[in-house]
Amino acid sequence: MLALASMASAFVLAASAHADDKQLVFYEASHAWLGHPFWNVLNKGMKDAAEKYGVKVVSLQENSPPNSGQQSEKIDRAIAANPDGLIVSLPDAKGVESSLKRATEKGIPIIAMNVGDTRPAGERIPYLFYIGGDEKLGGERAADYILSHKKPTSGLCVNTNAGQSGLVARCEGFTTTYKKANVKAETIVVPPDSPTQAAEQFRAYLTANPDIASVFVVDPTYTVEIMKVLEEAGKSDQVTLFSYDMSKEVIDAIEKGKILGTVDQQQYLQGYLAVEFLYLNKEHGFTLAQDILTGPAIIDKDNVAAVKANVTAGYR
Structure with missing residues (x-):
């Protein structure tokens, strides 16, 4: 303590x-x-x-x-x-x-x-x-990973704080990489310090954009809330979800296949x-x-077991 x-x-x-x-x-x-x-x-x-x-x-x-x-x-x-x-x-x-x-x-x-x-x-x-970590490179690596594993037709970056330069760089790296691959991508900014409000804003976005194919979220707490929205909408199998940083919930979701992976710094x-x-x-x-x-390093289903104990112990 x-x-x-x-x-x-x-x-x-x-x-x-x-x-x-x-x-x-x-x-x-x-x-x-x-x-x-x-x-x-x-x-x-x-x-x-x-x-x-x-x-x-x-x-x-x-x-x-x-x-x-x-x-x-x-x-x-x-x-x-x-x-x-x-x-x-x-x-x-x-x-x-x-x-x-x-x-x-x-x-x-x-x-x-x-x-x-x-x-x-x-x-x-x-x-x-x-x-x-290199924030922009982290967004690029996340985009490259999704593009090479899932072939999405569109992408969305969820920025949890427009005033934080590192988070802006993550979304910039992600969307630029998608666009270079001729895949449309955009960023939305959700309320900082309120994952619940962010989830409601994403729910509205999902309703207006039902064909969204992949979502990159720059904060693990927000990722979990957006994962719940996708589950409630019956979209978990249709929308690829990727996170940044780790939490016990994110690690468990990667193991279960609900989140494709996360960027570790x-x-x-x-x-x-x-x-x-x-x-x-x-x-x-x-x-x-x-x-x-x-960082960045990618944590996915192939190496998540190796870091899980360290998450529990407070090192990751």
């Missing part, structure tokens, strides 16, 4: 039992939020690395996803604590760059994880490097490696010449 460190929603993910004044302290100020299965896995990665290297990791996660203004406030709070390193994600890089510029000016090393700055090189925030590694490399940077000056891609 995460221990509440203050009334300001700061959580100590891990700290050495033998802490002293020389202990390294890293802050995490991403767009993560408490309680979501995806972030629980990433948090486990940070916690495990912090315990291994004897550092303290303070997370500023709260109970709902922050917008860019709220994330900037969290980054400012982290900078005020003068940490030895800072871990961030950048779903809206432009919205937080002024705060991160102040961190750079103070000499605080920054690692971006989960979502990087996708702008051209000269415009990007000067973090050390990025650890995470190995978020445990995103959390673990961010802490590990901040430690190595501070202790030994190490950095990397390029980003670390933890």
Whole structure:
């Protein structure tokens, strides 16, 4: 369990039992939020690395996803604590760059994880490097897999947050790949943080577009709700469903053939490696010449059994 460190929603993910004044302290100020299965896995990665290297990791996660203004406030709070390193994600890089510029000016090393700055090189925030999946490539891989296994006549990408650059890139990769294969594809945007409302919006779409042949959903919780809509409509055998990321429900559905597969970005590694490399940077000056891609990888019926135990254990 995460221990509440203050009334300001700061959580100590891990700290050495033998802490002293020389202990390294890293802050995490991403767009993560408490309680979501995806972030629980990433948090486990940070916690495990912090315990291994004897550092303290303070997370500023709260109970709902922050917008860019709220994330900037969290980054400012982290900078005020003068940490030895800072871990961030950048779903809206432009919205937080002024705060991160102040961190750079103070000499605080920054690692971006989960979502990087996708702008051209000269415009990007000067973090050390990025650890995470390639979002656009993930959408492309999902599309390629569906096209090669099911030969669909049409495709739909369900974006669960139009303001999140990574999710936009997933849908862009998916629809562009379909169109290159001369298969029509489009994107719909459903309400963020409300899988139930999203399911109703998809139900209306399905009624208006009964010939839709394949659906790619960028979030596993939403995938499960859309799967239920397809089942209720008697369309499960007619519509190919593909997801992004994993949950126990998604894994079970892949085993049963209700979901063709999912894209795995190995978020445990995103959390673990961010802490590990901040430690190595501070202790030994190490950095990397390029980003670390933890995904995309495809999980389907052929390899789902190999990852199922890790999902249960909180590593996937």
